[in-house]
Amino acid sequence: MNISIIKIGGNVIDYPEKLDEFLYLFSRFPGKKILVHGGGVLASKFGESMGVMPEMIDGRRITDKDTLDIVTMVYAGLINKQIVANLQKLKQNALGMTGADGNLIQSKKRPVKTIDYGFVGDIKEINTDLLSTLLCEDIIPVVCAITHDKKGQLLNTNADSISSEIAVALSGRHKVNLYYCFNKAGVLIDEKNDDSIVPLINEDIYAELKKEDVIHSGMIPKLDNAFAALNKGVNHVWIGKAENLLLAAKGKVSGTNIEKHRYDLY
Amino acid sequence: MNISIIKIGGNVIDYPEKLDEFLYLFSRFPGKKILVHGGGVLASKFGESMGVMPEMIDGRRITDKDTLDIVTMVYAGLINKQIVANLQKLKQNALGMTGADGNLIQSKKRPVKTIDYGFVGDIKEINTDLLSTLLCEDIIPVVCAITHDKKGQLLNTNADSISSEIAVALSGRHKVNLYYCFNKAGVLIDEKNDDSIVPLINEDIYAELKKEDVIHSGMIPKLDNAFAALNKGVNHVWIGKAENLLLAAKGKVSGTNIEKHRYDLY
Incomplete structure (x- = not known):
């Protein structure tokens, strides 16, 4: 079957109106689908209200025991269940999960090298049988x-x-x-101009854009990740704004499509 | 199929060692099973650390918006996922759920009469198809x-x-x-003596024990609930201590068995 994996980040989750708008678009997204979300900003906010300050190194959260409890409460409790309840309202049969539920995602605690990230997991194995069972039952996993x-x-x-x-x-x-919703309209020639989207990136174009320093810093791991997924069999990756998700589903250009080779287009 | 529904309360959930011990017993409990839990004490503790004090009327929690967020975080996040992760360790394929997940339990906000309980739901409908699907896949719902x-x-x-x-x-x-684990060894003749268990209660015995004031106050709604379940088709209800759950599963007397009529025994 055709399956779409859609990831939303803090720029959608942290604003109730934006989340509502997104969930409506998601409900109209055709076909079998899986929603993946984090919720870092809200977790930091709740942590602070409980006297647990977020500790970050190079933009990455250090997850001590108290922080793990907070992210578990905020991601798996508050955010996940609000998303599920809202999708149910929209007649979408969502079912919220962590990687522990049904052993969906087994990971390994990241080994301590120069930095101890604490209770952070690197993924070892995905339970695809469970996902297939749920999708066949017309259930939408919200992970x-x-x-x-x-x-x-x-x-x-x-x-x-x-x-x-x-x-x-x-x-x-x-x-x-695979659809990554983030806070920009896609890969941009000019970071400050949402109209300067690069509509298509393949490996050749990526190499060129890196050489010209159009793509740099935070965008590089995102795109490396995307190409790694394509190289391991994923059909198509899209990066853009949540509000353009339906246009992306219809194949209209509004965001950056990432493809392995130019000839994949034909 | 034969299905066991096991409910644990705060006396198990609020103590990590007790919860571990219970989950081990639960993992050895034979057959298809569903675990149901609350977590009120832990929710009150977290609420207080965030400046949200629990408001109770006649021992019932009033659920305002902040309290709802906290119970969602604590029940569906922290407690549910710790239970699921621990059961996975014990090779039990647990999957944690709220009633929103897969539309498992649809309820109706309790109407305001003399007391406004806030965001409290009275159950309207259970999605038994989803439970059957999960149980058939050897998944253990943790609700x-x-x-x-x-x-x-x-x-x-x-x-x-x-x-x-x-x-x-x-x-x-x-x-x-149906197995209710609570903080006493069963229905007791003498509340302070765990050895004074009434091993079997049917409707005749219940009427008599109420008349003699052996059963009173908090125990009455529990037993009314149990008889209501039996009258609606449930095979057998047990009330006792979590640590005696396996004995109960083996039909040994250690807790109170509740049966509709005496002749149900034969």
Whole structure:
């Protein structure tokens, strides 16, 4: 079957009106689909109200025991269940999950090298049978950024990685498209101009844009991730704004489509 | 199929060692099973640390918007996912759910009469098809005390009621046993003596024990609930201590067995 994996980030989750608008678009998104979300900003806010300050190194959250409890409460509890309840209202049969539920995502606590990230998991295995069962029952999995090590430990896990690992794992038996919704309209020639979208990137164009320094810093891991997914069998990756998701589903240009080679277009 | 619904309360959930011990017993509990839990004490503790004080009227929690967020975080997030991760460690394929997930439990916000309980739901409908699908896949549903109204609103819902409503709904097509784990060894002749268990209660014995004032106050709604479940098709109800759950499963007397009529024993 055709499966779409759609990832939303804090720029959508942290604003109730934006989340509502997005969920409506998501409800109209055709075909079998899986929603993946994090919720870092809200977790930081709740943590602060409980006296647990977020500790970040190079933009990455350090997950100590208290922080793990908070992200578990906020991602798997508050955000996940509000999304599920809102999708149910929209007649979408959503079912919220962490990676522990039904052993959906087994991960491994990140080994301590120079930095101890704490209770952070790197993904080992996706339970594609469970996802297939749910999708066949017309259930929409809503997956939050918590996994487990199958030894009883929950682990905080990057939502971008969850999306791409799920996409790769499912692409063995299905045609999978991956949609990253983020705070920009796509890969931009001019970062400050949402109209300067690069509509299509393949490996040749990517190499060129990096050389010309059009693509740099935070965009590079995102695109590396996208190409890695394509190289492992994912059909198509899209990066853009949540509000353009339906246009993207219809194949209209409004965001950046990432394809392995130019000839994949034909 | 035979299905056991097992409900645990705060006396198990609020103590990590007790919860671990219980989950081990639960993992050895034979056959198809569903776990139902609340978590009120932990929710009150977290609420207080965030400056949200629990408001109770006649021992019942009033669920305002902030309290709803907290119980959603604590029940559906922290407690539910820790239970699921621990069961996964014990090779039990647990999947945590609220009533919103897969539209498992639809409820209705309790109408305001003399008391406004806030975002509290009374159960309308159980999605037995979803439970059957999960149980057939050897998945163990772990259900927390949150439901939804299918209009986008999450609702705080009594875990005892969730257990008995699930039991009743499934009893249409299955043989269902209901186990209430609580802080006493069963129905006691002498409240302070755990050895004074009444091993069996049927409607005749219940009437007599109420007349003699052996059963009174908090125990009456619990038993009324149990008899209501039996009258609606549930096979058998047990009330006792979590640590005696396996004995109960083996039919050994260690707790109170509740049966409709005396002749049900034969």
